[in-house]
Amino acid sequence: xxxxxxxxxxxxxxxxxxxITRAKMxxxxxxxxxxxxxxxxxxxxxxxxxxxxxxxxxxxxxxGEHFDPGMGRxxxxxxxxxxxxxxxxxxxxxQARDFVAGDR
Numbered sequence: 352x353x354x355x356x357x358x359x360x361x362x363x364x365x366x367x368x369x370x371i372t373r374a375k376m377x378x379x380x381x382x383x384x385x386x387x388x389x390x391x392x393x394x395x396x397x398x399x400x401x402x403x404x405x406x407x408x409x410x411x412x413x414x415g416e417h418f419d420p421g422m423g424r425x426x427x428x429x430x431x432x433x434x435x436x437x438x439x440x441x442x443x444x445x446q447a448r449d450f451v452a453g454d455r
Contacts, residue, residue: 353433354397357440358390362439365448377420382444389451390444393420396431397440399447406430 374381381391409415409449418429
């Protein structure tokens, strides 16, 4: 499954919650909890906000890369995922939502 399809499938599931909304970040479709973005599509990849240790673990495992939106600065709590399996995407987007919701 391509990232766009996985993102949209999970977004439909998450948007049932009235606290989740759509927005844009860097011109890309995003999902927000409250006023904070927790997931987006950027250049065909799923990008999510997670605790830094989890981001580092995903990078070490080869499942993702540290996210750089093109400004030469890595965003330490954001990871761009390489694979888009539906079940894994749903799980990680829910983790991102929960992480960001805890920051509110």
